[in-house]
Amino acid sequence: xxxxxxxxxxxxxxxxxxxxxxxxxxxxxxxxxxxxxxxxxxxxxxxxxxxxxxxxxxxxxxxxxxxxxxxxxxxxxxxxxxxxxxxxxxxxxxxxxxxxxxxxxxxxxxxxxxxxxxxxxxxxxxxxxxxxxxxxxxxxxxxxxxxxxxxxxxxxxxxxxxxxxxxxxxxxxxxxxxxxxxxxxxxxxxxxxxxxxxxxxxxxxxxxxxxxxxxxxxxxxxxxxxxxxxxxxxxxxxxxxxxxxx
Amino acid sequence: xxxxxxxxxxxxxxxxxxxxxxxxxxxxxxxxxxxxxxxxxxxxxxxxxxxxxxxxxxxxxxxxxxxxxxxxxxxxxxxxxxxxxxxxxxxxxxxxxxxxxxxxxxxxxxxxxxxxxxxxxxxxxxxxxxxxxxxxxxxxxxxxxxxxxxxxxxxxxxxxxxxxxxxxxxxxxxxxxxxxxxxxxxxxxxxxxxxxxxxxxxxxxxxxxxxxxxxxxxxxxxxxxxxxxxxxxxxxxxxxxxxxxx
Numbered sequence: 001x002x003x004x005x006x007x008x009x010x011x012x013x014x015x016x017x018x019x020x021x022x023x024x025x026x027x028x029x030x031x032x033x034x035x036x037x038x039x040x041x042x043x044x045x046x047x048x049x050x051x052x053x054x055x056x057x058x059x060x061x062x063x064x065x066x067x068x069x070x071x072x073x074x075x076x077x078x079x080x081x082x083x084x085x086x087x088x089x090x091x092x093x094x095x096x097x098x099x100x101x102x103x104x105x106x107x108x109x110x111x112x113x114x115x116x117x118x119x120x121x122x123x124x125x126x127x128x129x130x131x132x133x134x135x136x137x138x139x140x141x142x143x144x145x146x147x148x149x150x151x152x153x154x155x156x157x158x159x160x161x162x163x164x165x166x167x168x169x170x171x172x173x174x175x176x177x178x179x180x181x182x183x184x185x186x187x188x189x190x191x192x193x194x195x196x197x198x199x200x201x202x203x204x205x206x207x208x209x210x211x212x213x214x215x216x217x218x219x220x221x222x223x224x225x226x227x228x229x230x231x232x233x234x235x236x237x238x239x240x241x242x243x244x245x246x
Numbered sequence: 247x248x249x250x251x252x253x254x255x256x257x258x259x260x261x262x263x264x265x266x267x268x269x270x271x272x273x274x275x276x277x278x279x280x281x282x283x284x285x286x287x288x289x290x291x292x293x294x295x296x297x298x299x300x301x302x303x304x305x306x307x308x309x310x311x312x313x314x315x316x317x318x319x320x321x322x323x324x325x326x327x328x329x330x331x332x333x334x335x336x337x338x339x340x341x342x343x344x345x346x347x348x349x350x351x352x353x354x355x356x357x358x359x360x361x362x363x364x365x366x367x368x369x370x371x372x373x374x375x376x377x378x379x380x381x382x383x384x385x386x387x388x389x390x391x392x393x394x395x396x397x398x399x400x401x402x403x404x405x406x407x408x409x410x411x412x413x414x415x416x417x418x419x420x421x422x423x424x425x426x427x428x429x430x431x432x433x434x435x436x437x438x439x440x441x442x443x444x445x446x447x448x449x450x451x452x453x454x455x456x457x458x459x460x461x462x463x464x465x466x467x468x469x470x471x472x473x474x475x476x477x478x479x480x481x482x483x484x485x486x487x488x489x490x491x492x
Contacts, residue, residue: 011369056370076366086369120322123257123332124302124374124485239370 001065004072005095006031006045006079008060011086013127013236017053018060027051027087031062034082039068048101048243049109052195054235056128059090059110059242061101106246108172108188113201114237115183122181129182130201130237136208138178143214144207145174145185147221148200155224157200158193159232167193167224176204183208186241195232203230247311250318251341252277252291252325254306257332259373259482263299264306273297273333277308280328285314294347294489295355298441300481302374305336305356305488307347352492354418354434359447360483361429368427375428376447376483382454384424389460390453391420391431393467394446401470403446404439405478413439413470422450429454432487441478449476 008027016024020032028047035043048061070078072094079089114129116122121131148157148171155167173188185204187197203220206212212230220228254273262270266278274293281289294307316324318340325335360375362368367377394403394417401413419434431450433443449466452458458476466474 009366009369011372058368058370080366085367085372088367088369090366120255120326120336121331121334122304123255123334124304126257126331127373128370 001067001097002072003063003065003095003097003099004075004092005099005101006062006064006076006092007090008062009058009088009090010056010060011127012051012054012056014086015053017051017055018047019050024053027060028062030083030087031079034079035064035066037082038070038078039066041066041068046101049240051238051240052235055238055240056236057240060240061243063095063099063101065097101243104245107190108244108246109190109192110186110188110241110244111192111197112239112241113185113187113197113233114239115185115201115205116181117178117183118181125182127236128239130234132205132209134209136183136205137210138176138183138208140210140214141183141185141204141208142176144204144212144217145176145200147214147218148174152221153224154193154196154221156220156226156229157196157203158226159195159199160226169193169196174200198232198235198238199226199229201233201237205233206230247313247343248318249309249311249341249343249345250321250338251345251347252308252310252322252338253336254308255304255334255336256302256306257373258297258300258302260332261299263301264293264296270299273306274308276329276333277310277325280325281310281312283328284316284324285312287312287314292347295486297484297486298481301484301486302482303486306486307489309341309345309347311343347489350491353436354490354492355436355438356432356434356487356490357438357443358485358487359431359433359443359479360485361431361447361451362427363424363429364427371428373482374485376480378451378455380455382429382451383456384422384429384454386456386460387429387431387450387454388422390450390458390463391422391446393460393464394420398467399470400439400442400467402466402472402475403442403449404472405441405445406472415439415442420446444478444481444484445472445475447479447483451479452476 045062075092076089116125116129151170171189291308321338322335362371362375397416
């Protein structure tokens with residue numbers, strides 16, 4: 001028995017997120033089914049990040065245990081032959097039996113939130129970015145974002161659905177870039193609360209359109225109250241880019 | 247009665263091309279149906295470019311005649327309310343009654359062909375680019391492309407299905423750019439033969455992987471024989487970017 005790690009990329013548009021659930025197809029479920037076909041074993045993958053419905057990933061991580069004779073580094077290729085085109089295993093390798101993708105010290109996750117900022121939507125961008133028709137002031141968004149960097153209690157940026165006691169997290173980096181009509185908010189940190197990146201994006205969009213002053217982000221943070229922040233930005237703009245284990 | 251011009255963008259993935267046909271839904275058909283709902287008139291749009299099944303556009307052009315009181319420049323907005331998310335009217339205006347989108351002097355069309363060149367496919371690129379796993383040498387592709395610039399008989403780059411007598415066309419410009427793993431072939435010219443841009447792309451991909459020497463492109467051109475050129479590259483990589491009328 002060995003533990004195989006998968007680096008998983010997917011277009012989340014047509015999935016009800018990562019985690020298995022009764023009312024729709026999920027990434028986890030497709031991986032389990034296809035791995036069972038491949039190995040003839042009962043497989044249960046363990047994912048690093050349970051991305052929401054409609055959210056994409058280029059570098060989610062999952063592990064599973066198997067007796068399959070397929071060499072660990074060939075598992076990616078073998079599994080890709082069975083997967084639909086919207087899920088791709090980028091790489092596979094072997095990890096120690098006790099290696100768990102969620103319980104590792106020194107993890108760094110990188111997300112990108114993509115905005116298409118133009119007068120009219122672009123049908124070739126609609127699946128992978130959020131359309132904002134109001135002109136966004138990127139410089140103001142950067143000023144607003146600067147208040148979020150560092151260790152803070154992000155209770156205002158956590159969806160009320162969750163019941164985590166500790167809402168202190170560290171945002172290591174937020175960079176906002178603009179290329180033509182594409183604005184990308186890149187966020188890196190050790191861990192994020194439920195919907196945190198999307199609430200950050202929703203809040204910075206409000207700053208960008210002049211609805212909030214940049215300083216308002218500091219007030220929202222200090223309020224520690226979800227209702228203070230902007231709306232949760234839609235899922236299609238979010239991509240889990242990478243999980244780095246050190 | 248006045249003639250309205252539409253600048254049309256669409257994700258061609260789920261359509262059987264522009265032109266109405268019995269076996270599947272097309273862009274032309276959707277526009278006619280939605281315009282009829284909007285104006286309560288029997289509408290028949292005339293398109294500038296009959297893009298193939300799966301091909302995208304950011305700037306196709308169409309006209310139609312109407313007695314609708316909707317101001318010409320507001321037609322885009324009104325129609326977008328009725329269209330599915332994968333078809334967007336970027337702009338609308340009024341043109342003279344006899345203005346025809348296909349019969350204009352001094353037209354310039356710009357196409358882009360997108361290639362994702364990496365070891366493993368990217369599920370977020372698969373709808374709008376062609377995946378090529380062999381490393382492509384962009385410098386060699388540029389050398390190959392240089393033979394196509396200017397006025398030539400492009401019979402070798404025309405799908406045999408068509409019966410045009412005159413296969414002489416002018417390619418004004420081909421530029422090939424690479425950003426990360428994305429390669430873009432941008433082609434501009436007065437007019438193109440059926441499948442010409444996709445056959446150019448398919449041929450240049452062969453050059454890029456070292457299957458053809460760049461000089462082979464010159465030989466293919468001189469052979470005036472379709473079977474000499476590379477395969478027609480798949481539709482998902484192609485975008486009709488713009489039609490310029492001078």
